[in-house]
Amino acid sequence: MRWLRVRELVRKEFIQVFRDKRNRPILVLSPLIQLVLFGYVVTTDVRDIRVGAVDHSKTPESRRLLESFDANPTFRILYRLEDPKALDRLILRQKVDLGIWIPPDFQAKVRKQKTAAVQVIADGSMSNMAAVRIAYTSNVVDGYNTRLLQEHIKRKIQYGEIDLRVRTWYNPNLDSQFYYVPGIVAFLVMLLSLLLTSMAIVREKESGTMEQLIVTPLRPFEMILGKTIPFILIAQAQMIMVALFALFWFNIPMKGSAPLLMAATCIFLLSTLGIGLFISTVSRTQQQAMMTNFFFIVPFFMLSGFVFPIANMPLGVQWLTHLDPLRHFLVIIRGIFLKGTGIAVLWPQFLELAVLGGVVFAGAVLRFQKRLD
Amino acid sequence: MHSEAVTVTDLVKRFGDFTAVDHVTFTVRAGEIFGFLGPNGAGKSTTIRMLCGIITPTSGSGHVAGFDLFRQPERIKESIGYMSQKFSLYPDLTPMENIRFYLGIYAVPPSSWKARTEWVIRATRLESVRHRLTRDLPPGWRQRLALGCALLHRPRLLFLDEPTSGVDPITRRHFWEFIRQLTEEGVTVFVTTHYMDEARHCDRIVMIDAGKIAAIGKPSEIIQKTLPDRPGADLQEAFVALMRGRP
Amino acid sequence: MSLKKIGAIARKEYYHLIRDFRSLYLAFFIPLLLILLFGYALSLDVDRIPTAVVDHSKTPESRDFIERLNASLYFDVVAYPVSTEKMTRLIDGNRVVVGIVIPPDWTARLKAEKDAPLQVIIDGSDPNYAGNTRAYLMAVVGERNQNRLLTFLNRRGREPIAVPVEARIRVWFNEALESKNFIVPGIIAIIIMIVGALLTSLVIAREYENGTMETIRSLPVRASEFFFGKALCYWFITLVDVLVAVLMGQVLFGVVMKSNFWLMILASMIYISVALSLGLLISVKTRSQLMANQMAILLTYLPSLLLSDFVFPQQNMPAVLKAVTFAVPATYYIDILNGLYLRHLDFFQMWENFAVLAVMAGILFFLNIRALKKAGL
Numbered sequence: 002m003r004w005l006r007v008r009e010l011v012r013k014e015f016i017q018v019f020r021d022k023r024n025r026p027i028l029v030l031s032p033l034i035q036l037v038l039f040g041y042v043v044t045t046d047v048r049d050i051r052v053g054a055v056d057h058s059k060t061p062e063s064r065r066l067l068e069s070f071d072a073n074p075t076f077r078i079l080y081r082l083e084d085p086k087a088l089d090r091l092i093l094r095q096k097v098d099l100g101i102w103i104p105p106d107f108q109a110k111v112r113k114q115k116t117a118a119v120q121v122i123a124d125g126s127m128s129n130m131a132a133v134r135i136a137y138t139s140n141v142v143d144g145y146n147t148r149l150l151q152e153h154i155k156r157k158i159q160y161g162e163i164d165l166r167v168r169t170w171y172n173p174n175l176d177s178q179f180y181y182v183p184g185i186v187a188f189l190v191m192l193l194s195l196l197l198t199s200m201a202i203v204r205e206k207e208s209g210t211m212e213q214l215i216v217t218p219l220r221p222f223e224m225i226l227g228k229t230i231p232f233i234l235i236a237q238a239q240m241i242m243v244a245l246f247a248l249f250w251f252n253i254p255m256k257g258s259a260p261l262l263m264a265a266t267c268i269f270l271l272s273t274l275g276i277g278l279f280i281s282t283v284s285r286t287q288q289q290a291m292m293t294n295f296f297f298i299v300p301f302f303m304l305s306g307f308v309f310p311i312a313n314m315p316l317g318v319q320w321l322t323h324l325d326p327l328r329h330f331l332v333i334i335r336g337i338f339l340k341g342t343g344i345a346v347l348w349p350q351f352l353e354l355a356v357l358g359g360v361v362f363a364g365a366v367l368r369f370q371k372r373l374d
Numbered sequence: 375m376h377s378e379a380v381t382v383t384d385l386v387k388r389f390g391d392f393t394a395v396d397h398v399t400f401t402v403r404a405g406e407i408f409g410f411l412g413p414n415g416a417g418k419s420t421t422i423r424m425l426c427g428i429i430t431p432t433s434g435s436g437h438v439a440g441f442d443l444f445r446q447p448e449r450i451k452e453s454i455g456y457m458s459q460k461f462s463l464y465p466d467l468t469p470m471e472n473i474r475f476y477l478g479i480y481a482v483p484p485s486s487w488k489a490r491t492e493w494v495i496r497a498t499r500l501e502s503v504r505h506r507l508t509r510d511l512p513p514g515w516r517q518r519l520a521l522g523c524a525l526l527h528r529p530r531l532l533f534l535d536e537p538t539s540g541v542d543p544i545t546r547r548h549f550w551e552f553i554r555q556l557t558e559e560g561v562t563v564f565v566t567t568h569y570m571d572e573a574r575h576c577d578r579i580v581m582i583d584a585g586k587i588a589a590i591g592k593p594s595e596i597i598q599k600t601l602p603d604r605p606g607a608d609l610q611e612a613f614v615a616l617m618r619g620r621p
Numbered sequence: 622m623s624l625k626k627i628g629a630i631a632r633k634e635y636y637h638l639i640r641d642f643r644s645l646y647l648a649f650f651i652p653l654l655l656i657l658l659f660g661y662a663l664s665l666d667v668d669r670i671p672t673a674v675v676d677h678s679k680t681p682e683s684r685d686f687i688e689r690l691n692a693s694l695y696f697d698v699v700a701y702p703v704s705t706e707k708m709t710r711l712i713d714g715n716r717v718v719v720g721i722v723i724p725p726d727w728t729a730r731l732k733a734e735k736d737a738p739l740q741v742i743i744d745g746s747d748p749n750y751a752g753n754t755r756a757y758l759m760a761v762v763g764e765r766n767q768n769r770l771l772t773f774l775n776r777r778g779r780e781p782i783a784v785p786v787e788a789r790i791r792v793w794f795n796e797a798l799e800s801k802n803f804i805v806p807g808i809i810a811i812i813i814m815i816v817g818a819l820l821t822s823l824v825i826a827r828e829y830e831n832g833t834m835e836t837i838r839s840l841p842v843r844a845s846e847f848f849f850g851k852a853l854c855y856w857f858i859t860l861v862d863v864l865v866a867v868l869m870g871q872v873l874f875g876v877v878m879k880s881n882f883w884l885m886i887l888a889s890m891i892y893i894s895v896a897l898s899l900g901l902l903i904s905v906k907t908r909s910q911l912m913a914n915q916m917a918i919l920l921t922y923l924p925s926l927l928l929s930d931f932v933f934p935q936q937n938m939p940a941v942l943k944a945v946t947f948a949v950p951a952t953y954y955i956d957i958l959n960g961l962y963l964r965h966l967d968f969f970q971m972w973e974n975f976a977v978l979a980v981m982a983g984i985l986f987f988l989n990i991r992a993l994k995k996a997g998l
Binding site for chain 3: 023026027031034035038039041042043044045046047048049066092093094095111114115116117118119120121122123124125126127128129130131132133135136137138139140142143144145146147149150151153154159160162163164165166167168169170171172173175176177179180200284287288289291292293295296299300303304308309310312313314315318332335339340342346
C-alpha cells in the first residue's frame with residue numbers, strides 16, 4: 002500500500018469534481034433547495050380546521066356551541082349556512098374540513114336536560130389528519146358540556162376531575178421542522194454520497210480510463226481508498242453545510258455533540274459508500290448506475306421512518322427496517338439534534354450501523370477486487 | 375534485463391465457447407519493435423491485455439519483463455507502460471494534471487517529478503498546451519500525451535494497442551520516429567496494429583488470424599516465405615495469401 | 622408528419638428499453654414496490670401508541686384507568702416502569718412515545734372529589750405523532766371527566782341529568798379512516814412522474830452523450846416526428862403502469878375506484894403526456910444524463926411528492942410555496958384522483974382540472990418542438 006498513490010488519486014478526484022461547472026449545482030444548490038422544500042412542506046400538523054356551520058336552532062345555546070369552536074385557535078368557522086345541502090357541497094369541494102349541523106330542537110333538548118345530537122361531518126380523505134380533527138372536536142364538545150353542567154348547579158363544584166398535565170419533551174411546540182429537517186440532512190447525505198461514489202467509478206469505466214488504471218501498479222485497495230476518501234470529505238462538508246443551514250435558516254436547536262454527529266456520519270458513510278462501490282461493480286454506464294441507485298434509495302427512504310412511523314409497520318417489515326442504514330442514522334441524528342442524547346443511549350444504533358456498514362463495505366470491497374482481476 | 379522481454383507458450387483465452395486466443399507461442403527480444411498484426415477481431419487486443427494483466431489467460435504460460443504472467447502480475451505492471459487504442463486519459467484534467475496523476479500512481483519518487491514532467495512535455499512537444507484541458511486538444515496531441523504518460527515511470531517495455539488508429543498520416547510518421555528513438559534508448563516496444571503498411575517500422579512481426587498465429591518473423595522474411603515467386607509483393611499481399619492458404 | 626417515421630423511432634426506443642434491465646426495473650418494479658409498500662407496510666395513521674404507565678397509586682381505580690386506555694385502539698401500554706426515571710429512559714431510548722405517571726394519592730383525591738392530576742410526558746420529536754397522541758389522550762380523559770361529572774350530579778340531584786350535547790360524528794369519503802385509501806391513489810401520480818419524467822429525461826441526453834444526435838440531425842426527421850417517436854413507447858408503458866397500479870390497489874388492498882373508470886384513464890392519459898413532455902424537455906435542454914437526472918428529480922419528482930397535496934397538506938405551506946403548487950401538474954391530477962377515488966365526483970365537477978392539465982400538455986409540446994428545432998431538427 003502506497004499512500005502516494007492514494008493521495009494523487011484523491012487529488013485527481015477533487016479536481017474532477019470541482020472543475021465540472023455542472024457539478025456545482027448538484028453539490029451545493031440541489032441539497033439546499035431540497036432542504037428548504039422538505040423543511041417547509043413536510044408537515045402533517047393539524048393547525049387550521051376549516052369549519053362550515055349550519056345553525057337551525059339559532060338560540061343562545063347553539064350560538065355558544067359555535068362560539069366555543071371559534072374560540073379554539075385550531076378551529077375557524079369559514080361559512081355559516083342555512084341549507085345543509087350547501088354544507089355537503091362545501092365538503093365535497095374541499096372548501097371545509099368539518100361540517101357542523103345544529104338541529105332546530107337543540108335548545109329544547111338541552112333545557113330539558115336531555116341529550117341533543119349535533120351532526121358533525123368530517124372529511125376523512127386524509128385519514129391521519131381527520132382522526133386528529135375528530136379528537137379535537139370531541140374535546141371542544143366535552144368542554145362545552147362540562148361548562149353547561151357546571152352552570153346547571155350554578156356554583157363551582159369539585160367532582161374529582163382528572164387533571165391532565167401534559168408536558169411535551171424535546172419539541173414543546175410540536176414544530177414539524179424540528180423533526181423533519183435533521184432527517185432531511187441525513188437523507189441528503191445518503192443521496193449524494195451514493196450517487197457521487199458510484200458515478201465516479203462508472204465514469205472511469207465508460208471513458209476507458211479504468212482500463213488504463215488496471216495496467217498500472219495501483220492496487221484495488223488503494224483504488225477503493227482513493228475513490229472513497231474524497232466522497233467522505235465531500236459528504237462531511239455537505240453535512241456541515243446542510244446542518245448549518247438547518248441551524249440558522251430553520252433555527253433548529255442542536256442540543257447534542259457535534260463531534261458525535263460527525264463520527265456517526267462517518268459510520269453511516271461506510272454503508273452508503275459500500276453500496277456505491279457495489280453499484281459501480283454492477284453498472285457499465287452512468288445511466289445504469291443512476292437506475293441502480295434508485296433500487297436502493299426508494300426503499301431506504303420509505304422504510305427509514307422518515308415520514309412513515311416504523312411503529313405502524315407490520316412486524317416482519319419492522320425487522321426488515323434494521324437493514325436500512327438510514328433508519329439507524331435517522332434515530333442518531335434526531336437524537337443528537339433534538340434530545341441531546343449521547344452514546345449512552347444511542348449505542349445500539351451506532352452498533353447496528355457499524356455492523357451493517359462493516360459488512361456492506363467489506364462485501365463491496367471483495368466484489369470490487371474480484372471484478373478488477 | 376533478460377534478452378527476452380516477453381516469452382509466452384501456448385497462451386489461450388476463452389470467453390465462454392468462443393476462443394479468442396488459441397495456443398499462441400512467441401518471444402519478444404529486448405530492444406526490438408515487435409508488431410502484432412491482424413484484422414479486427416483476430417485476438418490482438420485480447421493478447422496484449424493478457425500480457426498487461428488486464429485479463430487473466432485461460433491457460434498457457436509466460437513471462438513479461440522477467441516476471442511470471444500468472445504469479446507476479448503486480449510486478450509486471452510496475453515495469454511496463456501501456457497505451458490503448460481508446461484514448462484513456464482524463465479529458466477534464468490538463469496535461470500537467472494528467473502527468474502528475476500518473477507519476478503518483480506509478481509511485482515515482484516526488485523528488486524526480488519535476489524533471490520527469492519536463493522531459494515528457496518536451497519529448498511529446500506539449501509545451502504550449504500544458505495548462506489547457508486535455509478534452510480541447512486535437513486527437514494527435516492527446517495521443518502524444520497518452521504516450522508520454524505511459525513513459526513517465528521509464529518502463530523498459532512498452533505495450534501499444536492500436537496506437538495510430540484514427541490519427542492523421544503526418545502525426546503517424548512523427549509517432550513512429552519517436553518510437554524508433556525510444557528503442558535506441560533500449561526500450562522494447564510491443565505494438566498491435568491493423569495497418570499492414572506500419573509493419574515496415576517493426577523489427578519482427580506476428581500475423582494473427584482467428585486467434586492463431588499465421589506467420590512470425592521479419593516482415594521481409596514473411597513475404598519471401600509466403601510468396602517466394604513474387605519478389606515485389608508487400609505485406610498486405612502476403613497476408614491475403616496466408617489467409618487464402620488456410621483450410 | 623409521417624407515421625412510419627414515428628414508428629421507426631419508437632421501435633428503436635423500444636429496443637433500448639427492452640434490452641436495458643435497469644430501465645425496465647424502474648418502469649415496472651418501482652411502481653409495484655411503491656404500491657406494495659404503501660398498501661401493506663406504510664401508514665400515516667397513528668394508533669397503538671406505545672405507552673408507559675408508572676402506577677404509584679396501585680388501586681382498582683388506577684388499574685381501571687389503565688385498562689380503559691389500553692382498550693382504546695389508540696394506546697398500547699407496553700411497559701409499567703417502577704419510577705419516573707425508568708420511564709424517562711424508555712422515552713429517551715424510543716421505546717415509548719408517551720409516559721403517564723399516576724401519583725400515590727390519585728385515587729384518594731378522586732374519592733374525596735378533589736382534582737387529581739395525572740403527569741403526562743410526550744416525546745414531541747415527531748410532531749405528527751405527538752400531536753395525535755395529545756389529542757387522543759385529551760379525548761379519552763375528557764370523556765371520562767364528563768362521565769364523572771354526570772355521576773356526581775345525578776348522585777346529588779333530584780332529577781336525572783343527561784349529557785347535554787352529543788356530537789354524532791360521521792366520516793365521509795374514507796369512512797374507516799385508513800391512510801392507504803388516499804395514499805394508494807396518490808402513488809399513481811408519483812409513479813407516472815418517476816416512469817414518465819425521470820426515465821424520459823435520459824432519453825435525448827443519451828443521444829447527445831453517445832453522439833448519435835448528429836446522425837439524427839442528418840436524417841429527414843421532423844421535430845414533431847422525433848418527439849412523438851421518443852414519447853410513444855414510454856407513454857404506453859406508463860399507461861400500463863397506471864392500470865397495474867389501479868388493479869393492485871383494488872385486488873390486494875381493497876382500494877376500489879367506484880367512479881367512472883374511463884374518466885380516470887382520460888385524466889391519466891393527459892397527465893402522462895404532461896410528464897413525458899416535461900422529461901423530454903429537460904433532456905433536450907440539459908444534454909447530459911447526470912444533469913438531466915438531477916433536474917428531473919428537482920423539477921418533476923420532488924414537486925409531485927411534496928407540493929401536490931399528496932400527503933403533505935398545501936394548507937400548511939407558506940404563501941410562496943402555495944403559489945408554486947399551482948404550477949405543479951400533479952396538484953391537478955391528484956385532485957382528480959381524489960375526486961374519483963374518494964368523493965365520486967363526475968367530469969363536470971372537476972372539468973377545470975382536466976382543462977389545466979390539457980393546457981399544460983399543449984404548452985409543453987410547443988416548447989419541446991421549439992427546443993428540438995433549435996437543436997437542429
